[in-house]
Amino acid sequence: MKGIAQLAQQLGISTGTVSRALNGKPDVNAETRRRVLEAARSQGYAPNHAARALAQGATHQVGFMIQLAPENASSNDYFFMGVFDAMQRVLDKHELDLLVLPCPSHQDHYTYLQRFVSRSAVDGMILASTMRTDPRITLMQSSGIPFVTLGRSSTGSGYSWIDLDFETAVETAIDRFVARGHRRIALTLPDGEINFGSVVHQSYRQALARHGLEYDEQLVLTTHRREDDGDGVVDRLLALSAPPTAIFLMYELTAIGIYRRLRERGLEPGRDLAIISFRDEPTIRFIEPSLTCFHISLDDVGIALAHALLAQIPQFSKAYPGGIIGKRPPVTLVAGRSDACDPPA
Amino acid sequence: MKGIAQLAQQLGISTGTVSRALNGKPDVNAETRRRVLEAARSQGYAPNHAARALAQGATHQVGFMIQLAPENASSNDYFFMGVFDAMQRVLDKHELDLLVLPCPSHQDHYTYLQRFVSRSAVDGMILASTMRTDPRITLMQSSGIPFVTLGRSSTGSGYSWIDLDFETAVETAIDRFVARGHRRIALTLPDGEINFGSVVHQSYRQALARHGLEYDEQLVLTTHRREDDGDGVVDRLLALSAPPTAIFLMYELTAIGIYRRLRERGLEPGRDLAIISFRDEPTIRFIEPSLTCFHISLDDVGIALAHALLAQIPQFSKAYPGGIIGKRPPVTLVAGRSDACDPPA
DNA sequence: CTGAAAGCGCTTACAG
DNA sequence: CTGAAAGCGCTTACAG
Numbered sequence: 001m002k003g004i005a006q007l008a009q010q011l012g013i014s015t016g017t018v019s020r021a022l023n024g025k026p027d028v029n030a031e032t033r034r035r036v037l038e039a040a041r042s043q044g045y046a047p048n049h050a051a052r053a054l055a056q057g058a059t060h061q062v063g064f065m066i067q068l069a070p071e072n073a074s075s076n077d078y079f080f081m082g083v084f085d086a087m088q089r090v091l092d093k094h095e096l097d098l099l100v101l102p103c104p105s106h107q108d109h110y111t112y113l114q115r116f117v118s119r120s121a122v123d124g125m126i127l128a129s130t131m132r133t134d135p136r137i138t139l140m141q142s143s144g145i146p147f148v149t150l151g152r153s154s155t156g157s158g159y160s161w162i163d164l165d166f167e168t169a170v171e172t173a174i175d176r177f178v179a180r181g182h183r184r185i186a187l188t189l190p191d192g193e194i195n196f197g198s199v200v201h202q203s204y205r206q207a208l209a210r211h212g213l214e215y216d217e218q219l220v221l222t223t224h225r226r227e228d229d230g231d232g233v234v235d236r237l238l239a240l241s242a243p244p245t246a247i248f249l250m251y252e253l254t255a256i257g258i259y260r261r262l263r264e265r266g267l268e269p270g271r272d273l274a275i276i277s278f279r280d281e282p283t284i285r286f287i288e289p290s291l292t293c294f295h296i297s298l299d300d301v302g303i304a305l306a307h308a309l310l311a312q313i314p315q316f317s318k319a320y321p322g323g324i325i326g327k328r329p330p331v332t333l334v335a336g337r338s339d340a341c342d343p344p345a
Numbered sequence: 346m347k348g349i350a351q352l353a354q355q356l357g358i359s360t361g362t363v364s365r366a367l368n369g370k371p372d373v374n375a376e377t378r379r380r381v382l383e384a385a386r387s388q389g390y391a392p393n394h395a396a397r398a399l400a401q402g403a404t405h406q407v408g409f410m411i412q413l414a415p416e417n418a419s420s421n422d423y424f425f426m427g428v429f430d431a432m433q434r435v436l437d438k439h440e441l442d443l444l445v446l447p448c449p450s451h452q453d454h455y456t457y458l459q460r461f462v463s464r465s466a467v468d469g470m471i472l473a474s475t476m477r478t479d480p481r482i483t484l485m486q487s488s489g490i491p492f493v494t495l496g497r498s499s500t501g502s503g504y505s506w507i508d509l510d511f512e513t514a515v516e517t518a519i520d521r522f523v524a525r526g527h528r529r530i531a532l533t534l535p536d537g538e539i540n541f542g543s544v545v546h547q548s549y550r551q552a553l554a555r556h557g558l559e560y561d562e563q564l565v566l567t568t569h570r571r572e573d574d575g576d577g578v579v580d581r582l583l584a585l586s587a588p589p590t591a592i593f594l595m596y597e598l599t600a601i602g603i604y605r606r607l608r609e610r611g612l613e614p615g616r617d618l619a620i621i622s623f624r625d626e627p628t629i630r631f632i633e634p635s636l637t638c639f640h641i642s643l644d645d646v647g648i649a650l651a652h653a654l655l656a657q658i659p660q661f662s663k664a665y666p667g668g669i670i671g672k673r674p675p676v677t678l679v680a681g682r683s684d685a686c687d688p689p690a
Numbered sequence: 691c692t693g694a695a696a697g698c699g700c701t702t703a704c705a706g
Numbered sequence: 707c708t709g710a711a712a713g714c715g716c717t718t719a720c721a722g
Contacts, residue, residue: 003699014709019701029707046463050398051699054714059395068430081447085413088449097460100445102426104433115442118391227631256631283628286572286601348715359693364717374691396715399698 003048007039022047062091062309063122065101065113067129078282079298080128083150086302087126094316096123110135117143124309126150130161131193146312148305153195158324160308162301165328166196166278167203169294170248172333173276174207176292177246182274182343186219186237186244188229188254200250219244223254230257238265245343246274252284255291255338274339290336300329348393352384367392407436407654408467410446410458412474423627424643425473428495431647432471439661441468455480462488469654471495475506476538491657493650498540503669505653507646510673511541511623512548514639515593517678518621519552521637522591527619527688531564531582531589533574533599545595564589568599575602583610590688591619597629600636600683619684635681645674 001009004022008015013032021028021036039045053059064087066080080100088098099122103112113136116122122145127136130151137156140147149161177185187204190197205215218240223229233254237243249255255277259269269275270289277284277293284291304327311320346354349367353360358377366373366381384390398404409432411425425445433443444467448457458481461467467490472481475496482501485492494506522530532549535542550560563585568574578599582588594600600622604614614620615634622629622638629636649672656665 004701005699015700016702016710017708020708023701025702027707032707044459044463046460047701048399048699049464049466050395050404051714052464052701053395054393054399054716055699055701057714068426068433081413084447085449085451088413088447089451092449092452098447100447102429102433102443102445104430104437106430106434107437114389115391118389119394119397121394260631286605287631349717350715360716361694361718362692365692368717370718372691377691392717393715396698397717399700400715400717402698 003045003051007036007043007045011035011039019047058315059121059123060095061097061099061122062124062126063099063101063116064126065103065109065116065128067105067109068102069105079279082298083302083305086299087306088302090303090306090310094310110139114139117145120145124148124313126305126309130195131155132195132198133193134195146309148308148312150301150305151195152199152326154198160312160324161326162304162308163199163326163328164196164279164296164301165331166199167328169278169331170200170203171207172294172331173248174204174211176276176333176339177248177274178211178213180246180274180339180342182244182246183213184216184219184242184244184246184343185213186221186233186247188221188223188233188247188249188251190250191222191224197250204248223249223251225251225253227253227256227260230254230259231261232257234258234261234265244273246276246339249275249277252277252279252281252291252293255284255287259287270338271341272344274341274343276339280334287338289338289340292336292339293334294331295334296331297329304329348390348396352381352388352390356380356384364392403660404466404468405440406442406444406467407469407471408444408446408461409471410448410454410461410473412450412454413447414450424624427643428647428650431644432651433647435648435651435655439655455484459484462490465490469493469658471650471654475540476500477540477543478538479540491654493653493657495646495650496540497544497671499543505657505669506671507649507653508544508671508673509541509624509641509646510676511544512673514623514676515545515548516552517639517676518593519549519556521621521678521684522593522619523556523558525591525619525684525687527589527591528558529561529564529587529589529591529688530558531566531578531592533566533568533578533592533594533596535595536567536569542595549593568594568596570596570598572598572601572605575599575604576606577602579603579606579610589618591621591684594620594622597622597624597626597636597638600629600632604632615683616686617689619686619688621684625679632683634683634685637681637684638679639676640679641676642674649674 004015004018008018018036021033022040084098091098103109125145125147127147128150130149130153132154134153134155137153141156152161152163174185189201208215221233221236255275262269262273277291280293280295307320308325310316311322349360349363353363363381366378367385429443436443446461448454470490470492472492473495475494475498477499479498479500482498486501497506497508519530534546553560566578566581600620607614607618622636625638625640652665653670655661656667
């Protein structure tokens, strides 16, 4: 005999009563409850997860699917760790565990997700790194399992998402550049079908238009999440007949190569080229001159994800009103010296 | 009706047969199996995880517990992502899923682990960031659940561990310094009770002794995983009557502060102080002068962890002989320019 | 090769 | 307030 049956036998009561006591149900004698809790504690008893999930039809587990890849698009690892930590502070209150599901780089992310979903392995799911077209969203919607995407997508509608405020970052950056007198402003976009690439691209066009600046596709380059790509960016832009005097970078690492390559060509970042980067990642925290970029509170992101998810789980939805939402936690400018220059006269 | 019962009804056969077909049991008619597999595929059926785990007494899931904290000791996030990816390439072959269990910074790591263990939520577990004294090991041993630690500990014995080869790194670094003529060699150790701190400390003493150099506790400092601590390191060491001419760093980030502070004091890293750091993290990949450090294959670590764990799961142990092991994947020196200097004459 | 049935360890109406 | 019993969705001896 084991588990709850063993406990029940030791205490001379039924398994049903033990279960009710353990689960905090009302209508259990206070003394009985005390004895049960004490026995469970002293023996380190915890209900078998599978049995409990099967009986209740709920796992008390939330999945957070991330992609494992050298360049996992929108966010890096420091980013996620902070988000996990914040999310769990909220989930803890409801005895929900967070399981991180790292989709291996050699597996298809749709198939990977489908496995967990069709097995009913979690009560809710967070999907990171959404694609412009992302069939995972359709999959989740037809599954009926509550989910929130970290990132928007053009696939589907009527689901909750939390995203970084790329729009504000791009607008702020362009405004800053323009205020300094820059009129040729370049942009690096992420490679591939990650959704925020479109968002940034469009915000960029709109910001330019707002300032009466012409959109020039030669100023828009694609980079991977690798420093090396910065070298190519410099070479390509300087080869233009009218090179840009400012640039906004989506991937911070690009700045490393840009700094290096500029210097190899006798130019200085922050003097001969104004640079603003999207996120204040630790990786480039120490670059000189310091990079102007945007801070995003990982706490905000984690908490928003948790709330958006809980709002969809019937048991908790009363405590988290709002229903289906789309939300972008604020970004704040971190002024560095990389953009503290006017365009050459 | 749902799940396997629904499938069985549609096909006009019993649930037992469906189950056997799905699970690849022998003694199933080839045509029957084909029909079952086809129906399951087309309907996206996958066995309910909880029911399967309960019936089989196995979850087909492996947990990998990590700590969420600004300074999670031995390894950083890039490190883990690479390890997860490699591990899953091995686990995939056996249809085992990897669940990352990120212990929130506000929770006690023992209690956190105990919850998953006593619920039988996983078939095996990896424990990262082992402490000098680590009660989690005792917990795992008494649970009977196969586990491997990533890092050694003085707690317990007879369990499998994989660790980084701190010994070789320290020895190699000291040998390099000594070959250059350095005789006053400083060391930074991790703060707290993380186990590798002791390992490094002891290796350092032994390496010094081997070269007939005296151990001087003034040369051994403690740092957090933060760049700022590098400033203090420089100040404290230069205040000594006989400052060191070389230093080995456990946390790469320390190098940032050291470089900065040296320069503030009119000194140059790699010229006035020889520096070697432990691991080649992306964060400091672009520091100038480049940091001499050690490369560790994350693939090696991930694969070793998977093998060591599989060796303990009865179902797979035949394919992974070796039983209980302790293993340190090799480190290889990545020579930079930060230690390319002789001590001042 | 297949079906009927027990069992995995819980939870939860239902009586009392 | 508590017990007896059914049921969650699977798997797996056991017959045949």
